[in-house]
Amino acid sequence: DQQVKQNSPSLSVQEGRISILNCDYTNSMFDYFLWYKKYPAEGPTFLISISSIKDKNEDGRFTVFLNKSAKHLSLHIVPSQPGDSAVYFCAASKHAGNMLTFGGGTRLMVKP
Amino acid sequence: DTGVSQNPRHKITKRGQNVTFRCDPISEHNRLYWYRQTLGQGPEFLTYFQNEAQLEKSRLLSDRFSAERPKGSFSTLEIQRTEQGDSAMYLCASIKTVGEPLHFGNGTRLTVT
Numbered sequence: 001d002q003q004v005k006q007n008s009p010s011l012s013v014q015e016g017r018i019s020i021l022n023c024d025y026t027n028s029m030f031d032y033f034l035w036y037k038k039y040p041a042e043g044p045t046f047l048i049s050i051s052s053i054k055d056k057n058e059d060g061r062f063t064v065f066l067n068k069s070a071k072h073l074s075l076h077i078v079p080s081q082p083g084d085s086a087v088y089f090c091a092a093s094k095h096a097g098n099m100l101t102f103g104g105g106t107r108l109m110v111k112p
Numbered sequence: 113d114t115g116v117s118q119n120p121r122h123k124i125t126k127r128g129q130n131v132t133f134r135c136d137p138i139s140e141h142n143r144l145y146w147y148r149q150t151l152g153q154g155p156e157f158l159t160y161f162q163n164e165a166q167l168e169k170s171r172l173l174s175d176r177f178s179a180e181r182p183k184g185s186f187s188t189l190e191i192q193r194t195e196q197g198d199s200a201m202y203l204c205a206s207i208k209t210v211g212e213p214l215h216f217g218n219g220t221r222l223t224v225t
Contacts, residue, residue, distance in 0.1 A: 004154070034213055043116070043203055043216030044155065089154050099145065099168060100214065102154030 003027045004092050006103035013110050019077040021106050023090035026071060030092035034100065035064060035075045038087045047088075048075070080110045114138070116217035118204050124223045125194055132190045133220045137206030144187050145214060146179055147203040148172065155203055161187060194224045 005024045013019045021035075031052040036044035050057040050064045050073070057064050063076045077084055087107050091100040117136040125131050137144045142163055147155035158177070159169045163184035173179075176194075181187040191198055201221050205214035 006154075009152075036216075041218065043205075043218045045216070046213035049213060091154070095210075099157040099160060099170075100155075101157070104152065104154050 002104075003030075004090060004101050004103040006088075006090060006106045008106050009104070010107040010109070013080045013108065015082055015110055015112050016079045019075075019080045019084065019108055019110065021075040021077075021088050021090075021108065023073045023075075023103050024071060025073075025092050027092070027094075027101075028071070029094045030101075032093045032095065033064070033066060033073050034091045034093075035062075036089045036091060036102075037084075038089065038105070044089060077108075080108075082110050082112050084108060085110050116204055116206055116215055118202075118217040118220050120220055121218065122221045122223075124225065127196060127224055128193055130190065130192045131194055131222060132188050133202055133204075133222075134186060134188050135204030135206075135217060136186045137204070138208075138215055141206035141208045141215070142184070143207045143210070144181055145205040146187070146189055147205065147216075149201040149203060149219070150199075158189075191222075194222075196224045198222060199224045 034049040035047040037047050038044045048059050048062045050066050066073045087105045089105045090103045093100050119134045145160040146158040149155040159179050161181040176192045179189045201219040203219045205216045
């Protein structure tokens with residue numbers, strides 16, 4: 001029972017263009033959502049988060065959008081840079097700080 | 113802030129052997145989490161501690177798995193009688209207060225042959 005799904009295992013984008021990574025969840029009790037980035041041989045690093053009371057959160061080149069009615073969130077990276085190439089995980093929890101449920105990840109490749 | 117430290121980085125063991133991993137969280141971080149990540153999947157929650165108290169355990173944590181945090185600082189995760197299905201990356205994370213995002217270590221990669 002995958003409560004958090006990332007249906008695109010990989011995404012390839014040209015440098016300077018927008019990257020859009022998608023995530024769907026099924027548990028309506030989730031109220032806090034995060035995106036993590038993972039480079040090979042390293043642990044996941046936190047990127048950006050959003051609470052269910054908001055529908056958008058922006059931090060520099062990164063913006064997360066939350067559509068509660070559709071149980072869908074997305075991460076927009078603009079402009080994309082080659083250094084953004086990594087695996088991106090979305091995660092959700094019932095309360096901020098509680099144990100996270102992760103999606104399966106999307107590998108982003110940004111081509112120079 | 114030296115980050116979450118995990119040792120060893122890699123462990124190769126034969127089926128049936130016991131293994132123990134160590135996690136040193138960021139100083140003064142009260143909550144410590146263990147996750148497991150298998151190839152092509154996202155991390156899966158195993159257990160977490162508030163100081164030395166183990167507050168929640170996943171159904172994934174079979175009887176062969178035990179975690180401790182005796183003094184509320186570092187934590188160990190032991191797997192007894194390892195099986196090939198235990199092969200995975202074991203990740204540790206910590207936070208100081210509820211509401212912060214988890215800070216992950218670089219993990220211990222276990223290979224059971």
